[in-house]
Amino acid sequence: GAGVSQSPSNKVTEKGKDVELRCDPISGHTALYWYRQRLGQGLEFLIYFQGNSAPDKSGLPSDRFSAERTGESVSTLTIQRTQQEDSAVYLCASSLLQGRNSPLHFGNGTRLTVT
């Protein structure tokens, strides 16, 4: 596809369950980002992948959050033992290059609801 694809679009889970969110970036985009958007809040940076470099995990809120990316393709964000505070829209973005000249292209997000 032409854009960033995320799945599922919506996910409802019970507190304590694990969830896995998927992101397919635009083909050829080396940089991939995960953000979280809580209701009424700005976007929060979670994690960044750039090629084969070690990911920047500085935004992950706790050790229950982890993410993987295989090469320059699909990424998965995993949340273990979900809590109600994890309810948010999780957005994935990719860009062609890192740095000031490359705009971010976002997917439509996964809306996670923890009951």
Add this chain to the structure above:
Amino acid sequence: KQEVTQIPAALSVPEGENLVLNCSFTDSAIYNLQWFRQDPGKGLTSLLLIQSSQREQTSGRLNASLDKSSGRSTLYIAASQPGDSATYLCAVGFNQAGTALIFGKGTTLSVSS
């Protein structure tokens, strides 16, 4: 702490009006600034990207300006249309990798016909 503030939080205008959305940031040492549009239930669409060395960027009816010294950016929308109704987000990049991209909470625009 780097902060990005957008004013107003919400704006309602009649069709055809020109309008300005404001974004301010606390640290002038930025790499770039982006304006995004977010429609309900959708992801973000990049509208304009201004590099730190630039003063403005234009795309169609949109014009974004950047004044690093005062920590401000504006998004000017000319001849607004109902289809412009959306939330507009300002994001300031504080490092080259883009990992220190701080978003404002957005301005929700409603254009009535």
